[in-house]
Amino acid sequence: MSRYKDQCIEVEEKFGAYLTNDGMTNQQAIIAIAKEYGPSHAFACATLVEEWNANDNGEDNAMHNM
Secondary structure (H helix, E strand, O other), rough: OOOOHHHHHHHHHHHHHHOOOOOOOHHHHHHHHHHHHOOOHHHHHHHHHHHHHHHHHHOOOOHHHO
């Protein structure tokens, strides 16, 4: 695996830990990622949150189509 891909996985795991273990809000966790890893990784995390929100709202949700 490439170093960049390894770092992306690390960032996603860290982001999840901020949310679940540290009790941060989405925005707090994105800011923490930006400070630690830079704006491109923070943008990726923000995009991930948007995907989660879209799924919560029924987009791409298999149960929604039943």
